[in-house]
Amino acid sequence: MRDRGEINIAVANYFDNNFNNFSSIIRRDGNTLQSKDELKHIIIGRWYYGLYLLAKKKLGIQYISHTGYFDKNNNRVLGIWETLDDNAKRKGVSYDFEKNGTLLFDMRNRYEYNGINVPDTMFKKAQTIYEDMYNELQNM
Incomplete structure (x- = not known):
């Protein structure tokens, strides 16, 4: 899972960093990409899924829901981010x-x-979350 997570993140970062000439x-369907805006949703998706796979590996869980x-039986089942947050807090990590x-x-x-296209402000926010979360996962 860790390798797959890292590969998803590498693909996202490649798209984010290297596709300045979108006409190529x-x-x-034969059309060319007009701008990076057409890739931002893919980049966010790969960052997210990569982090999800890394989190699963950290937790040692084969399958876990994305959300709770x-x-x-009306019992609360925690999603991956709640479970990871609880685990991190027990280890003294304050990241949410x-x-x-x-x-x-x-x-x-x-x-x-x-x-819909990703506005630049939201893309930057997603990038910040990805970078911070990736770093915090490495420290767990």
Whole structure:
């Protein structure tokens, strides 16, 4: 899982850092990408999923939901970011994994599934969350 997480992050960072000449990226339908705006939702998605896989590895869990939910018996089941946050707090880490993981998850869903462009301010916010969370995961 760690390798897959790192690969997702590497792909996101490659897109973020290296695609300045978008006219060379040709879509399958023959059109070319017009700007980095057409890639930002993919970058956020890869950052998010990479962090999700790294968090699963840290927790030693094969499967865990992205967000918490109530099961059929109305018992609260924690999602990955709540579980990671609880684990981090027990280890003395003050970073808020629950808040930031959930925010990045929501951003990924909003921009990936609603067909809207990511504003620069939100992209920068996603990048900051990704960078901070990645660093904090390395310290756990």
